[in-house]
Amino acid sequence: MQGNHKRGRCRGRKVALAAAVVMGGSMVLAGCVSVNAPDKPIVIELNINIKQEVIYRLAQDAGNTIDKNPEIF
Amino acid sequence: MSIDRFFGHLALRRTAAAFALTAAVVGGVAAAQQRDPAYASARASGQIGEKMDGYLGFVGSPSAAVKAMVDDLNIKRKAVYAQQAQAQHATVEEYAFTSGCLAIARTVPGEKYQAPDGSWATRTSAPPQRDARCP
Numbered sequence: 001m002q003g004n005h006k007r008g009r010c011r012g013r014k015v016a017l018a019a020a021v022v023m024g025g026s027m028v029l030a031g032c033v034s035v036n037a038p039d040k041p042i043v044i045e046l047n048i049n050i051k052q053e054v055i056y057r058l059a060q061d062a063g064n065t066i067d068k069n070p071e072i073f
Numbered sequence: 074m075s076i077d078r079f080f081g082h083l084a085l086r087r088t089a090a091a092f093a094l095t096a097a098v099v100g101g102v103a104a105a106q107q108r109d110p111a112y113a114s115a116r117a118s119g120q121i122g123e124k125m126d127g128y129l130g131f132v133g134s135p136s137a138a139v140k141a142m143v144d145d146l147n148i149k150r151k152a153v154y155a156q157q158a159q160a161q162h163a164t165v166e167e168y169a170f171t172s173g174c175l176a177i178a179r180t181v182p183g184e185k186y187q188a189p190d191g192s193w194a195t196r197t198s199a200p201p202q203r204d205a206r207c208p
């Protein structure tokens with residue numbers, strides 16, 4: 001009997017824990033939804049994040065790529 | 074490493090080398106080809122232009138044929154950008170943007186290109202207006 005009681009309590013805790021996880025998860029989800037708001041300037045921001053040093057590093061290879069693919073450039 | 078595995082690796086390397094050779098030959102053949110006449114005329118007439126992001130764009134509203142052609146070219150460009158970006162440890166956007174800088178620099182007078190403010194500009198004999206980061 002006592003053993004059963006203990007198990008029952010334990011199960012109760014597990015359920016409470018699971019509920020907490022689910023609630024926490026839904027709170028995180030709710031946070032994500034509100035973060036998703038920004039819309040159109042995303043592409044421009046990506047371009048701004050491209051650094052000049054990276055462009056200079058890639059320039060020669062990109063030039064060769066254009067030369068090698070004249071039918072699409 | 075077992076002997077079988079060792080030879081397996083050798084075979085893999087040989088296959089890779091064969092692929093590289095094939096790619097080089099295909100690349101050489103591609104270099105011999107020029108722009109498709111429809112593409113060349115759409116560029117020359119200013120219906121399409123070079124965008125800053127490394128892809129082609131429409132200056133006005135395109136016909137179905139021009140749109141299909143540009144979509145196809147842009148997909149092919151993206152495939153090339155992705156492959157090269159991986160080899161250069163860069164992002165596809167970085168590689169595409171760099172190529173855009175160069176493609177705009179290589180436009181000829183009369184062709185359209187996207188100026189840094191996003192508007193379409195017509196190339197003259199003067200250097201094109203480009204992003205400050207362009208080489």
